[in-house]
């Protein structure tokens with residue numbers, strides 16, 4: 344048994360670990376852990392309190408994958424619901440589909456009785472309002488929202504440049520590997536932008552025969568490199584979990600243009616080994632790990648690998664927001 348969560352998973356991993364230790368199915372443990380992160384308003388990239396898009400609306404993405412059946416469930420651009428991970432899990436459990444987006448995802452969430460909630464908090468609404476007043480031209484403010492958003496999506500300084508997420512990976516007592524993700528995505532994103540969290544193969548992948556992987560950070564990069572599926576496939580081809588992550592990082596080195604920023608790759612194999620590497624990461628990047636024999640989940644530093652000398656980062660952006668735990672975003 345093992346469970347790993349990224350830095351943002353702090354509020355959920357003790358519950359996930361407790362459930363796994365009690366013999367719960369991996370997806371039940373992950374869903375319970377991720378729901379706690381979705382409720383944690385200190386985490387500004389997941390659930391309620393997550394940063395909104397350019398229009399000031401919070402759009403949530405989430406996914407779940409069972410590595411034995413290879414069934415997945417994901418939602419993208421879901422507005423107004425408290426637990427996107429629960430809706431994603433029910434896509435997996437109930438539908439003949441793997442991914443629902445926008446209005447269809449909201450319709451399904453209502454159909455299954457998912458709880459509605461106001462996702463904006465005083466902090467996230469205030470941060471968006473300050474951006475709107477400082478960065479949007481007077482003429483555009485008059486015509487808002489009937490304006491071209493393209494330039495704002497290029498120029499907007501996300502309050503938390505990390506473009507984070509929460510990701511959980513686990514192997515349960517019956518040796519099933521599972522993965523789960525949940526995010527509000529990139530703050531100040533173009534409306535409708537999906538990151539990698541709901542894209543199985545990019546933001547997460549699990550195959551009980553080999554291993555599982557999930558990524559945080561700039562989803563644009565892992566979508567282009569197919570990172571999570573690649574890591575698991577490299578394990579299938581015989582690489583150790585550590586070598587598989589290195590090879591997926593090599594794939595990222597080929598990316599040219601577009602958004603090049605930070606990505607953290609979290610991976611486990613089916614024998615309880617793991618590796619976590621922060622690509623273009625910063626000191627302080629860490630993850631949470633629990634295995635039987637540990638009293639409680641513990642934080643460990645992620646390895647840092649620099650592949651892009653100059654990531655796409657507006658000068659001064661890091662100083663806009665400091666996470667409550669003092670860690671970089």
Ligand code: GLY
Pocket residue numbers: 506507508526527528529537538539540546558559560561562563
């Ligand atoms: N990795 C989260 C996102 O890109 O939205």
